[in-house]
Every structure is written in C-alpha cells, then in structure tokens.
Amino acid sequence: MSQSTELTGGAGFVYESHVAAYFMSALLAETVRPPLQSKIKSVRLQQAALGAPLDDVVIELDTSIQMKAHFQVKRHLIISASKTNEDFKEVVVNSWKTYIISKNENRNDTYGALTDEIASSSLRNVQTVCESARSSESSESFWAIEAQASVKFREFIDVLCKILDSAQIQATPHELYEFLQGFYIESLRVMTSGAPLLTSAINELKTVLRAEHRATDLWEALKGIAREGAGQAATYNKRSLQRKLVLFSFKDIAAQQEVKAIAERSGSGASGATPITCSLAFSHVGIEQSDVAVTALIVTDEPEELSDQIQSWKEQVARSALIPDENRSEIVREPLKNIVAQPVLAYVLLQNLAVADFSAYIYYAKKTNIEKWDEARYELEFKTLPLLHRLSSKREMICEIYTAEANAKRFSEAAIRLVSKNYHREIESPILKASFGKISAIKELADVIAKITASFIAGDQVAVGQIGYIKTRIRYGENVATREKHLRDRNPLA
Numbered sequence: 306m307s308q309s310t311e312l313t314g315g316a317g318f319v320y321e322s323h324v325a326a327y328f329m330s331a332l333l334a335e336t337v338r339p340p341l342q343s344k345i346k347s348v349r350l351q352q353a354a355l356g357a358p359l360d361d362v363v364i365e366l367d368t369s370i371q372m373k374a375h376f377q378v379k380r381h382l383i384i385s386a387s388k389t390n391e392d393f394k395e396v397v398v399n400s401w402k403t404y405i406i407s408k409n410e411n412r413n414d415t416y417g418a419l420t421d422e423i424a425s426s427s428l429r430n431v432q433t434v435c436e437s438a439r440s441s442e443s444s445e446s447f448w449a450i451e452a453q454a455s456v457k458f459r460e461f462i463d464v465l466c467k468i469l470d471s472a473q474i475q476a477t478p479h480e481l482y483e484f485l486q487g488f489y490i491e492s493l494r495v496m497t498s499g500a501p502l503l504t505s506a507i508n509e510l511k512t513v514l515r516a517e518h519r520a521t522d523l524w525e526a527l528k529g530i531a532r533e534g535a536g537q538a539a540t541y542n543k544r545s546l547q548r549k550l551v552l553f554s555f556k557d558i559a560a561q562q563e564v565k566a567i568a569e570r571s572g573s574g575a576s577g578a579t580p581i582t583c584s585l586a587f588s589h590v591g592i593e594q595s596d597v598a599v600t601a602l603i604v605t606d607e608p609e610e611l612s613d614q615i616q617s618w619k620e621q622v623a624r625s626a627l628i629p630d631e632n633r634s635e636i637v638r639e640p641l642k643n644i645v646a647q648p649v650l651a652y653v654l655l656q657n658l659a660v661a662d663f664s665a666y667i668y669y670a671k672k673t674n675i676e677k678w679d680e681a682r683y684e685l686e687f688k689t690l691p692l693l694h695r696l697s698s699k700r701e702m703i704c705e706i707y708t709a710e711a712n713a714k715r716f717s718e719a720a721i722r723l724v725s726k727n728y729h730r731e732i733e734s735p736i737l738k739a740s741f742g743k744i745s746a747i748k749e750l751a752d753v754i755a756k757i758t759a760s761f762i763a764g765d766q767v768a769v770g771q772i773g774y775i776k777t778r779i780r781y782g783e784n785v786a787t788r789e790k791h792l793r794d795r796n797p798l799a
Contacts, residue, residue: 325531334509358399386467417489438485540617587708588751601755615746641753655774667782674786692720
C-alpha cells in the first residue's frame with residue numbers, strides 16, 4: 306500500500322485538499338456534485354484509522370436512506386493490471402472491500418477514485434463499462450452486453466479480474482456486476498486557475514456569501530480547512546463548516562439574524578414567535594452513586610447534526626497516536642462519559658464540547674443537603690420540575706425526549722399536568738425514546754455533562770479543569786436544595 310499523502314506531502318496532498326474543498330463548496334451551496342446523485346450532508350477526510358478502506362474523502366449524501374460515497378484521491382492514475390501499478394490496484398481492492406461492507410450493511414454506497422490526470426480513452430472505457438452495469442436491469446442482461454461488446458469493453462473487465470485474483474478475491478459474475486454498479490473513476494481538474502470545475506465552484510460560493518467578491522477567498526479558506534482536517538480525520542457538515550469560517554458572512558445565517566432582530570425590535574418577543582421544535586436528552590446522576598445528585602438536560606433543534614458532530618469527536622479521539630490500531634474501532638463505540646474519564650483522550654473531546662451547538666440545563670444538590678428528603682420530594686426536584694421548566698417554555702416545543710430513565714413517562718406526564726395547572730396551557734406529550742440508534746449520541750452528551758458537573762461540585766480536581774470547557778454551554782443551573790440559580794452571564798457553576 307502506498308504511503309499516506311499526509312506523510313509524504315507534495316502534489317498529491319495539495320490535490321487532495323483541492324478535491325475536498327470542491328465537495329465542501331457544494332456542501333455550503335447545497336448543490337450536487339458528479340458523480341453523486343444528490344446533495345451532500347457531510348464531508349469526512351482521511352478515515353483510514355476509522356476502518357474506511359477508501360479513506361481520502363468519504364461523503365454522506367443527503368438522502369432519505371443512509372448512503373455514502375467513498376473515494377481515493379490520486380493526482381495521477383493509470384488503468385492497468387501491471388504489477389508495478391500499485392495505485393490502481395489499491396483503488397480496486399479497497400473499492401471491493403467498501404462494496405462488501407456496503408452490501409453487508411444493506412446500503413447502496415458508491416466508491417472509486419478521483420484523479421487529476423488520466424488518459425481520456427481509459428477513462429471513457431471505465432465509464433462506459435460501469436454505466437452499462439448501472440443501466441442493465443440484471444446481471445444476466447449486463448453479461449449479455451459484455452459478450453458482444455468491443456475488445457476495449459472486455460479489456461477493462463479483464464483488468465479488474467486480474468487485480469482481484471492477485472489479491473485472492475473470488476468474485477462471482479453477479480458480485481462483479483453489482484460492484485461495477487457502484488464503481489466510479491472521475492477526472493476532477495480543480496487545480497488549474499480558470500478550469501471549468503474550479504470556476505463553477507467559485508461561482509457557487511458567490512451565491513452563499515453576502516459579499517460575493519470574497520468567493521475566491523472562501524475557496525482558499527476551504528482548501529486550508531481541508532489540509533487541517535485531513536490530519537484530524539475531520540467531519541464537516543454545513544453548520545460546522547460555517548462555524549470555522551467566522552471571517553465570512555453567509556446569506557442564510559444573516560437572514561436568520563435579521564428576522565430575529567426584526568422580531569426583537571417589534572417587541573413581539575418569544576411570546577409572539579413560533580416555537581422552535583427541539584429534542585431533549587435527560588440524564589441523572591443519582592445520590593446513591595455520588596456525593597452530589599445532578600440532572601442534566603440537553604436541548605437541540607438539530608439532533609441529527611449534533612449526533613454527527615459527536616460521532617466525529619469520537620473519530621478524532623480514535624485517531625490519537627496513543628490508541629493502538631486494534632482499539633480504534635472500540636473507541637468510536639465508547640460512550641462519551643468513558644472517554645472523558647481518560648484525561649489524555651478527554652482533551653480532544655472537551656475542545657469540541659466548548660464550541661458545540663447545544664444548550665445544557667443543570668439541577669443539582671449535595672448529598673448532605675438532601676439526605677433527609679423522601680423519595681417523592683427527590684423525584685419532584687430532580688425529575689419532574691426540570692422537565693416542567695423545559696416543557697413550559699414558549700420558545701421551544703419539545704417533541705421528543707431521549708432517556709434511559711425507567712419512569713420517564715410518569716415524570717413527563719406529571720410535568721405536563723403542572724404546565725396545565727400553573728400556566729393554563731395544554732401541550733402535546735413528547736415522544737419518549739428509551740432505545741434509539743444514531744441519535745443515542747445526544748443521550749451520551751447529557752450523560753457526560755452530568756458526570757463532569759457532578760464531579761466538579763464534589764471537588765474532583767480533574768473536573769475542575771474540565772468544567773471550563775462546558776460552562777459556556779450551560780444556559781441555566783440551579784441548586785435545588787438552596788434555590789441558588791446560575792445563569793450564563795454569571796459564570797455558571799464555576
């Protein structure tokens with residue numbers, strides 16, 4: 306296998322940053338990039354350490370079902386089965402591995418290579434064969450075409466078979482047909498000034514900026530982010546990418562801010578505004594587990610994006626040189642509260658927590674202040690009232706709650722009754738999700754916020770250093786025993 310471009314540097318790495326910027330510009334502009342058939346949801350860079358056979362660029366597509374495009378980026382590519390042609394052999398073998406993973410997970414991912422320099426005749430031949438597979442209704446119809454096709458058509462299939470055979474991969478005709486359906490080789494010429502694809506990308510960037518003349522500057526900034534992100538196994542969605550581009554003013558963000566400003570000037574305030582639909586994660590550290598009882602609520606209006614961010618944090622942690630290769634996949638599956646308990650690994654996680662887009666609400670008390678409370682009082686203060694505060698908000702409409710709390714339904718129903726009694730408003734019951742898939746990361750976030758806060762209040766010295774990273778995310782905190790309240794502008798809990 307060839308060395309990583311991150312290690313060797315040079316033209317390959319420069320080209321890779323151009324390609325990543327090309328897809329990130331489409332992410333910002335919400336446009337489609339060939340050979341992708343839909344808009345882009347996220348761009349991931351250098352994912353080899355996280356188990357991606359094709360690691361340079363992994364693109365998550367914005368589709369109703371989970372789909373990804375996996376690409377190796379090569380400055381030069383030759384289509385041949387020559388023993389010395391390691392680059393193309395690597396592309397084919399790793400594309401096959403990606404095909405098998407996608408098939409086993411019931412996805413229809415795409416895979417292949419993106420290159421700057423390739424013989425045009427070879428490229429046309431590859432694309433003709435693969436498009437024939439995609440347009441054939443069955444394996445049988447495709448191989449019927451192949452039997453009567455040109456020598457060039459069969460030549461590329463022979464190249465594939467030789468490479469797979471040399472890698473001791475036994476492919477049936479049906480598997481090879483399925484593989485070809487998802488296989489792409491594309492020529493992306495984005496390094497030369499004035500190149501059509503580069504010009505098109507910069508013109509698209511003009512559409513997202515308030516100051517259109519800064520589109521070229523934005524392109525250069527995206528290349529810089531791509532170079533930086535390649536060393537961190539970074540994942541970018543539109544929102545996280547915009548947060549890194551703080552020196553640029555985007556039209557969509559500016560429009561949201563303008564609407565908010567108009568509402569504030571008109572005096573309509575929160576009471577006259579349409580509430581934002583949000584999700585809530587609930588976590589509780591019980592008094593029997595610690596010298597401090599804590600309930601942490603996490604609220605977000607974009608649960609999927611937040612979950613994607615959390616997954617990218619884990620992937621960054623897994624990239625640490627301190628993690629043995631065989632343990633990297635385990636780290637990605639590890640709960641956040643376990644990662645934060647390891648100080649060296651926690652550093653990467655905490656840096657991301659400090660800037661993530663979520664709101665935390667904390668309710669706490671020391672054991673010495675509440676040890677005489679009966680169970681009913683304890684549940685009211687730590688379970689029902691925190692939910693009441695969030696469910697009664699006119700600015701937010703909580704549509705779902707993620708929690709492992711056994712009696713969540715009882716506490717939620719009690720909070721809804723109190724909203725009706727105290728505020729004379731009827732609200733819909735949020736959907737309770739005790740078991741969940743991708744969005745489970747938000748519950749992990751609530752758990753880690755509760756853990757850090759409880760440890761800090763208990764006087765743990767490690768948590769004293771960690772609380773500084775999350776206090777800007779805490780919108781409200783309350784000591785339920787003393788009724789001391791902490792607001793964001795009062796240096797909460799620190």
